[in-house]
Amino acid sequence: MLIKPSLFIIVTVLLAAIATTASAANVAGDEPTGHYADLATAVWLHGAKSCKNDINPAIQVMQADASTYVLRQNKCVTFEAPFIYVLFGKDKVLVVDTGANQSPEHSPIYQTVESLIEQQGGRINGKPEVLVVHSHSHSDHTKGDSQFHGKPGVEVVGTNTQALETQLGLGDWPTKQSSIDLGGRLLTLIPIPGHQEQSIAIYDPQTEWLLTGDSLYPGSIRVKNWSDYKNSIQRLLEFSRGKPVSLILGSHIEFNAEKNKPYKIGTRYQPHETPLGMYVDQLKVLNDKLQTTTKPKKLKFGRFVISPLSKFEKLLIKALSKSN
Numbered sequence: 001m002l003i004k005p006s007l008f009i010i011v012t013v014l015l016a017a018i019a020t021t022a023s024a025a026n027v028a029g030d031e032p033t034g035h036y037a038d039l040a041t042a043v044w045l046h047g048a049k050s051c052k053n054d055i056n057p058a059i060q061v062m063q064a065d066a067s068t069y070v071l072r073q074n075k076c077v078t079f080e081a082p083f084i085y086v087l088f089g090k091d092k093v094l095v096v097d098t099g100a101n102q103s104p105e106h107s108p109i110y111q112t113v114e115s116l117i118e119q120q121g122g123r124i125n126g127k128p129e130v131l132v133v134h135s136h137s138h139s140d141h142t143k144g145d146s147q148f149h150g151k152p153g154v155e156v157v158g159t160n161t162q163a164l165e166t167q168l169g170l171g172d173w174p175t176k177q178s179s180i181d182l183g184g185r186l187l188t189l190i191p192i193p194g195h196q197e198q199s200i201a202i203y204d205p206q207t208e209w210l211l212t213g214d215s216l217y218p219g220s221i222r223v224k225n226w227s228d229y230k231n232s233i234q235r236l237l238e239f240s241r242g243k244p245v246s247l248i249l250g251s252h253i254e255f256n257a258e259k260n261k262p263y264k265i266g267t268r269y270q271p272h273e274t275p276l277g278m279y280v281d282q283l284k285v286l287n288d289k290l291q292t293t294t295k296p297k298k299l300k301f302g303r304f305v306i307s308p309l310s311k312f313e314k315l316l317i318k319a320l321s322k323s324n
Ligand SMILES: [Zn+2]
Pocket: 001, 002, 080, 082, 138, 140, 141, 214, 251, 252
């Protein structure tokens, strides 16, 4: 997410971003052992009416298969409540995004990843190494990077386009794809600028997931560069053709399934959340609509809404990114 459509909402967001709610316990929540979560239907912790009394973990952990985890920051810690993906191979563990908080006291993302490495049998001869990448460069997905910087066996990919070229092999941006070999798990990276300049998607053949960050998720998707976004969605659809894609998974849930509309922006309590998982059919419907829409405008779909950023919002994002 990151940007809001009116001054009132912007003020709400700034206040919400400044406020920290440290009442949540700072430990990772474990799912029952031997039980894997189905991301198509999983119900997540979704904040609290009163965050003062919230006792849920700062980071919720769901295990999706023997070597795949999905994490969510507690809405009482950050209203953005972004999702973070942790994928293990034999040699490397990939961490996709680090969340909206720098402080390990409020959101111990590094410690959580270390606990998952332990759960997977720990390190042998320095492996697995940790590779941190970002679905895009907005601060609600990169602030936890500081917890990883300087740690042994950790590489954090930078947040500018040059870093994507040099560290991830994504040259000729945005037309060339690249891959990451985690050791028996070869992932494909697909540039998808539009929501933000450095947006990427990641395809994992093990889970058959397509990770789309803030470019496609159940909620209010804001688009900075409409024509880039249109081209990216078309490329993503072309990529998905002929490949098994079990789920499309983004970085937020902002859609109320009961009321059939997005939640109020900045809320810390989201009862009746729609599931995180989306499908290629929804990507196809989005692409069809974008291809027949000539000018940037708000487009409503079943479980998500696309809308262009105003000039003012673009300026505000620039100012916010400088202050981060
Ligand atoms: Zn976001």
